[in-house]
Amino acid sequence: MTLGSQAEMINGNEVDDSQLSSSSSQQLVALRCQFHAELKVGETLVIVGSTPLLGKWKAEDGFKLSWTEGNVWRGNLPIERKEFEFKLVVEKRSGETFWEKGTNRKVEETFMQEVGTNAVEVKSTFGKNEDMEVNVADGNASTMVQSNVVEFAREEAEGKKEEEKIVATTTTKPTTTKKKAATKTKKAPSTGAYRTVEKVKYDNVALLKFDELMEKNSTITAGDFKAIYPEDAKMKAVEKRTVEFLLKGGGGKFSYALNEEAKGYGQLLL
Structure with a gap:
């Protein structure tokens, strides 16, 4: 056809x-x-x-x-x-x-x-x-x-089921009380190729890894940066925007802290 x-x-x-x-x-x-x-x-x-x-x-x-x-x-x-x-x-x-x-x-x-x-x-x-x-x-x-x-x-229904499955395996069982109360589950992060922040597209795959680093260490090092974006990486436009986003500390509800060596490495990638 x-x-x-x-x-x-x-x-x-x-x-x-x-x-x-x-x-x-x-x-x-x-x-x-x-x-x-x-x-x-x-x-x-x-x-x-x-x-x-x-x-x-x-x-x-x-x-x-x-x-x-x-x-x-x-x-x-x-x-x-x-x-x-x-x-x-x-x-x-x-x-x-x-x-x-x-x-x-x-x-x-x-x-x-x-x-x-x-x-x-x-x-x-x-x-x-x-x-x-x-x-x-x-x-x-x-x-x-x-x-x-x-x-x-x-x-859409299949997507919601998959998301609920992810949440169910990553959240702890709430403590029960005599009075039944509604429980809230944290929405699983999007695993799509792009993340939109203030109408600008970024590399979501990389940002998810940086999110994990921030949650664990509160700071991103040059070694962390190189593991995600190696020195020989061919940087596309969306990836360069992502590096700039990290260097300015993020935006919207996302924030990132880089040490001085990480900032210097980020500048080299650009």
């Missing part, structure tokens, strides 16, 4: 040959969408953006998402491997549209080029641009447009 015929399998959307031909010379990547929006019965959430596959800012040509439990709207479609902007639009039963306010949402080209063969996963809430998360989804993903969201729900 060709991409053109696959793209016709879409929930109420029609992706014609002209839209696909404009991007046929470019490699496509799967875009997975997950947006929370509490809409009225008969209303639909649509992604409208700057690329042909998102309607070229025409609401009637945008990509319609599918409602799932919890008022989460999902969809999966191919997208050109370049920077793109978009907004969420509510399509009412009458055909009228209501665009979310604020600046355009954006996924930068530097991130799109680093995705490789994986999928781009975008999560957010309608009208709240500041909480948007853009990540690399684990595993390879088809660029086939999907109207059936069962697979998304299944993947």
